[in-house]
Amino acid sequence: MFDNKKILAIxxxxxxxxxxxxxxxxEIHGKPLIVYSIECALNSKYIDKVIVSxxxxxxxxxxKQYGANVPFLRIPELARDKSKTIDALIYTIKExxxxxxxxxxxxxxxxxxxxxxxxxxDEAIENLMKSSYNDLVSVSEVKEHPILMRKIDxxxxxxxxxxxxxxMRRQDFSKVYIVNGAIYINKLDDxxxxxxxxxxxxxxxxxxxxxxxxxxxxxxxxxxEYYLEEERKEIIKLMK
Numbered sequence: 001m002f003d004n005k006k007i008l009a010i011x012x013x014x015x016x017x018x019x020x021x022x023x024x025x026x027e028i029h030g031k032p033l034i035v036y037s038i039e040c041a042l043n044s045k046y047i048d049k050v051i052v053s054x055x056x057x058x059x060x061x062x063x064k065q066y067g068a069n070v071p072f073l074r075i076p077e078l079a080r081d082k083s084k085t086i087d088a089l090i091y092t093i094k095e096x097x098x099x100x101x102x103x104x105x106x107x108x109x110x111x112x113x114x115x116x117x118x119x120x121x122d123e124a125i126e127n128l129m130k131s132s133y134n135d136l137v138s139v140s141e142v143k144e145h146p147i148l149m150r151k152i153d154x155x156x157x158x159x160x161x162x163x164x165x166x167x168m169r170r171q172d173f174s175k176v177y178i179v180n181g182a183i184y185i186n187k188l189d190d191x192x193x194x195x196x197x198x199x200x201x202x203x204x205x206x207x208x209x210x211x212x213x214x215x216x217x218x219x220x221x222x223x224x225e226y227y228l229e230e231e232r233k234e235i236i237k238l239m240k
Contacts, residue, residue, distance in 0.1 A: 002046040002129050008096070008103035008188075009041040009049065009121075011068065012088050013111050014079045015056030019217055024054075024111045025062055028221060029228040034059065036114035038068045043118040046125045047107060053092045055079035071099065086196050093188065108184035108198065112215040115227055116182040116207070124183050124205040133203035134191065138183035140212035145173045177204065180212035 001007060013034050017023040025032040034052070041050040052063035052070050055078070060070040072095055078088045089108065096102070107121060120138070128136040147168075149161040160166065183205060184198045213224050 001048055002105075002125055005104040005129070006048050006102070007046050007105045007107060007125065008051065008093075009044070009047045009107040009109055010089055010092055011037050011041065011050070011052045011063075011109050011111055012085055013052055013054045013056070013059050013063070014083075015054065015059060016079065016081065018081070020215070020221070023215065025059055026221070028114060029225055029232075032062050032066075033114055033215065034063060034111040035066050037109045037111045037116070038063060038066045040116055040118050040121060041107070041109055042067050044107075044121045044125075045118075046122055048103070049101070051092060051096070053088050071096070084194070086198060087194055090192070090194060093192075103188055106186050106188055106192070108186070110181050110214070113180070113182040113213070114215070114224055115211045115213055117211065120205070120207060120211065121183060124185060127205055128185050128203055131203055133201075134187040134189070135198075135201035136183070136185040136203045136205055137199060137201035138180050138205045138207050138212075139177035140180045140207050140209050142176055142178045145170075145176055147173060177206065180207060181214040182207060182212060 011034065013024040020026060024034045038050060041047050050068045052060065052068045053074050054060050054070065055074040055076055060073060063070050074088055074091065078091055089106065093106070107125070124136055124138060146161050147164065147166045150158045151161055152158055179199050184201065186192050210227055213220055213227070215221055215224060
């Protein structure tokens with residue numbers, strides 16, 4: 001709870017995954033992937049309840065084993081490849097309301113962002129609550145500036161992605177950020193409906209690149225394992 005506002009965390013985790021089979025529970029550095037987000041939410045100073053939304057029994061059992069709540073399974077229609085996350089979130093919130101549980105804010109934590117820490121979530125909550133905005137999305141800075149990006153048509157004709165000249169020094173480029181998928185926070189009011197675009201939140205929380213890896217491929221897993229091993233070494237060093 002923050003300033004008497006009840007905060008719900010939902011971790012959405014479908015059983016199906018094409019790129020990396022069973023991605024949400026694949027073992028990474030000794031733990032199922034989803035566990036990193038569960039522990040992150042449970043260790044937050046402000047989150048009142050942690051729910052895993054899934055249609056998969058195996059995921060549900062692992063989630064419960066590590067302390068998350070799975071009061072019901074998601075209906076299959078909301079767990080298909082083309083199902084929208086927003087619809088699964090609304091379904092979960094409405095089902096909780098049927099159980100007499102209501103919240104003021106929702107924190108969405110995708111299980112594919114295992115490097116995100118509890119302090120990131122808490123800072124994001126604090127920043128949003130102290131602002132005049134109702135929603136927040138986490139971002140990280142990108143090296144690949146869109147001023148150097150091009151579109152190519154069927155005839156191999158090149159056009160600039162941005163309608164501006166790219167004749168400038170790299171050090172003069174403005175900073176550009178990408179939605180990193182780690183943290184989404186929304187006020188649960190009438191604007192939180194099926195037309196809501198989570199990626200288009202108006203307020204940002206900037207995260208460093210090393211905390212922003214979003215697992216989509218096996219290469220991403222290797223990158224995450226590298227960072228986790230470096231983190232483990234640092235902890236051992238501090239304990240000596």
